[in-house]
Amino acid sequence: MALLQISEPGMSTAPHEHRLAAGIDLGTTNSLVATVRSGDATTLADQKGVHLLPSVVRYQADGVITVGQAAKVAEIDDLQNTIGSAKRLLGRGVSDLKTLAGQLPYQFADTEAAVPKIRTIAGDISAIEVSAEILKTLKIRAEASLGGDLKGVVITVPAYFDDAQRQATKDAARLAGLKVYRLLNEPTAAAVAYGLDQGEALDEKIIAVYDLGGGTFDISILRLNRGVFEVLATGGDSALGGDDFDHAIAEWIVQQVDQSTAHTPKQLREILVEARRVKEALSHTDVVAVTVGHWQGSFSNEQFMPLVANLVKKTLFACRRALRDADIDKDEVADVVMVGGSTRMPVIRERVGDFFNNPPLVNIDPDKVVAIGAALQADVLAGNKPDTEMLLLDVIPLSLGLEMYGGLVEKIIARNTTIPISRAQEFTTFKDSQTAMTVHVLQGERETVEENRSLAKFALHDIPPMVAGAARIKVTFQVDADGLLNVMAEEKTTGVKSSIAVKPSYGLTDAEIETMIKDSMLNAKADRETRKLREQQVEADRTLAALDAALACDGEVLLSTEEQHTLQRARDALVASKQLDTAEVIKTAIKTMEAAAEFYVARRMDSNIRTAMAGQSINKFKD
């Protein structure tokens, strides 16, 4: 045994001090907290012995705030003041409410602020504050159970979460008085929970994490080598989850019970509840009795399979895509980890096993597996396991880029790039004597600005006036280990600088992210058309600018009035063509104008040569 412990500066800790740390799974429906005790990670229960905390918060007039089961019970009677889907609003802006408000039963406050607030009897509340209440409850639970203050936590987020959503999650933690060691992607946490890094094999291996929750599906491909986890690719479907399987059974019941009469919303809700019960029962037994009102029947796994075949197939398509993004063959996948309550369904386990040709790992409770992994990572980051080799490398879920002239997006960092990363690219001015440049940062996979998410916009001023193309503006993107972005712009010849910490007040909806990725594939052709049109419009502007500059310089000297009129007409035609949304028309108009100006160009060249030669001795041109 060592007599002296030598610790590096900054890492120093009193010997034997064990820092209390926890992992938190902040979920849409339920949240969990877990911690490592005597080497084992376990989730922590409340006083009643319940581990899952419903992610529901109720605000009352007297200022009392209730979190969890008690709030959930009150939800039906006090819908307006009981908030149950805060995670769906995290990192969203007022502009996102148009699409979300219809799905959520809350009243939103008219606010000047960019963060939307829900109007409750206790005042206007943001999703960040609601999430903070849930985190506070878990913090108290952990500290009571561990008997001390938490030094830090790891909070899990969906791999799909964008910059704004990650930032909002961190803000909520700060509000709850928690120090966040790290935001961790949920699939990575699940892989850690299975201790797949503890294996005896030293060679690298590939892990797939299949996460089917209530309303979302995520697939992630990870590579593991000597304790280092690398996320190679992520994918999924933010509009597919266990609820869809409930609906499939509910539809079947509706058909069986009565096709002639319309069902009341109350009856439909009863059918849905029964459908969910049947689905859950099918995880333990092959045939289940179904009762709705006076109707009775039975439903089996055999009947279930064909009903949901398409849903399962959809998840497997996403798996194929993620494998291709990772450049991995499905035979190379060594382990498949199941996450999310919906993976208890035998139909899912069977088909996923068939697809990967490998039975999936199911021995850890799929509802708890993410929190357990987060706890293990929190323990490492707290410095409680100094000898561990475990290191988690994540990627960014969506590409980051800049707006270019003409509304096109230039990608600076492609999706699935390992973070942290910093990348610089040089740009230049488009016009003569341009002294300012707008830096518009975007996130998404599409080619045009409108179809990507705008993250931030800032200006670089005081660029010294130069000829178009002479300035050298270096834009640097820096993404940290949590996936949060910083952007800096610098004019290289003068050193003029400007920067921004991208802290947007809103984010993308999960559905938007999914649609954006999908659209970028489907609308590739439309994008190309748009791009072509933009290119021609830019080209037209360039041609017009060149003509105007030339005319201003020597038009009156070199051209007769009639010639000037001819050129003016060609110019007008080109300007008019720009209004038409057809690339071909603009292209033709550019050509026509260029042809009309040909004699002028020739004349200018002659004139330039004459000017250049004037005053030169003949000798210079001899050889």
Add this chain to the structure above:
Amino acid sequence: MSLDFKQNYFELFSLPTQFPLDKQQLAHNFRALQAQYHPDRFAQASDQERRVAVQTTGYINEANEALKSPRLRAHYLLELQNVVFKQCDTTHDMPFLMQLMEQREALEAAEQSNDPLEVMDQLAKKVKQDKQLLESSFQLSLQTGNLVDAKEKVLKMKFYERLDHEVRRLQEKLEDEMFA
């Protein structure tokens, strides 16, 4: 402990500064550097140290991306030899461009064929082969010190990269359609 940013990317990973790459070695040394410098290793350290860690690993990741891709690696090797790439640089090799155009047309035609996914797979294979041929011919130009030729080949690699993306995008589009 700080990283020497003056090393070139190859030196950073203790690799010879050359086009042929030992991928295993790169992956191994990449992870070793990450294990040493990643911000998670500094979770308990000061903000200043954490910022340095973010910058350092950012640099390591950037270097790794630059070496992993044959095109970026080739590009970087030429830049080390003071070859300048401008934004508007492109190849003017007409037969090459014609050949690419034909491949693009074949790609579009594949959509209409009986078994588009199979045809697409074949095309992807062909693109991969052509890409590899180009890479070995780049290596030859570099070895013989013909930097002008070498640069031309790097510019051509970009075209294959785009074609590759196009193939992948069409494959995914076809899958989506088959599924819808």
